[in-house]
Amino acid sequence: MNSLxxxxxxxxxxxxxxxxNGVSIAVPKGSIFGLLGPNGAGKTTLIRIINQITMPDxxxxxxDGEPLQQHHIRDIGYMPEERGLxxxxxxxxxxLYLAQLKGLDKAEAKKRAKYWFEKLEIGAWWNKKIQELxxxxxxxxxxxxxxxxxxxLLIFDEPFSGFDPINANLIKDEILQLxxxxxxxxxxxxxxxxxxxxxDHIALIHKSNKILxxxxxxxxxxxxNNTFDIGVEMDA
Ligand code: ADP
Numbered sequence: 535m536n537s538l539x540x541x542x543x544x545x546x547x548x549x550x551x552x553x554x555n556g557v558s559i560a561v562p563k564g565s566i567f568g569l570l571g572p573n574g575a576g577k578t579t580l581i582r583i584i585n586q587i588t589m590p591d592x593x594x595x596x597x598d599g600e601p602l603q604q605h606h607i608r609d610i611g612y613m614p615e616e617r618g619l620x621x622x623x624x625x626x627x628x629x630l631y632l633a634q635l636k637g638l639d640k641a642e643a644k645k646r647a648k649y650w651f652e653k654l655e656i657g658a659w660w661n662k663k664i665q666e667l668x669x670x671x672x673x674x675x676x677x678x679x680x681x682x683x684x685x686x687l688l689i690f691d692e693p694f695s696g697f698d699p700i701n702a703n704l705i706k707d708e709i710l711q712l713x714x715x716x717x718x719x720x721x722x723x724x725x726x727x728x729x730x731x732x733x734d735h736i737a738l739i740h741k742s743n744k745i746l747x748x749x750x751x752x753x754x755x756x757x758x759n760n761t762f763d764i765g766v767e768m769d770a
Contacts, residue, residue: 539595541583546588547591568720570726578691581689598686607636611688611689617676649682650678650681656675677705
């Protein structure tokens with residue numbers, strides 16, 4: 535298996551609390567990898583470690599075989615669950631500014647922004663401030679900011695939480711298209727239904743531990759054969 539991202543026995547304590555306990559994942563290139571688990575399981579902690587926002591106490595993470603370094607931030611697009619946009623800045627200014635932080639020059643940033651704003655039909659918001667947009671509209675801007683520098687690895691933490699079903703489906707289709715174009719995706723959620731629609735592989739995280747991982751159908755089979763009660767909505 536050719537993995538883009540490998541996390542090897544990663545652990546993290548906050549005071550006396552163990553948020554991650556020796557968790558390992560290997561994310562195959564060109565796939566959508568689901569981190570599935572109930573709230574509080576440790577998914578965001580792992581994602582923040584991959585994004586170098588939090589340092590692990592133990593364990594290592596590699597991207598394309600290299601230990602994570604500062605410059606890898608440009609290879610990763612991260613859509614956090616909590617919105618990370620400046621409320622009083624105009625949408626267009628902010629999109630161009632954040633794209634340049636991710637390594638695009640201004641001309642390229644404008645070109646990529648035009649592409650995405652036309653694709654999602656959101657050009658009318660360009661001169662608005664984030665605070666004038668609804669939660670779902672701001673989330674679409676966050677999506678554009680996440681993907682527009684064409685990173686190797688895309689990470690979405692509960693990306694559908696602020697969207698109505700129509701827009702959730704639209705973003706889902708965009709994620710599938712990005713995967714088909716070669717991106718590798720980590721998708722974190724507490725909803726089995728979402729991973730079934732999107733993911734090729736999943737890791738089931740529960741109480742700071744990884745308890746299962748593999749291809750989606752295999753996980754469903756193992757899950758059915760066990761008596762886990764981890765608060766994940768698992769149909770079928
Ligand atoms: P998930 O994303 O699966 O919902 P998190 O990784 O956000 O889970 O959280 C796992 C646990 O770690 C939670 O109980 C949370 O309260 C705790 N936690 C996360 N970050 C911190 C922090 N900076 N300080 C203390 N506890 C934290």
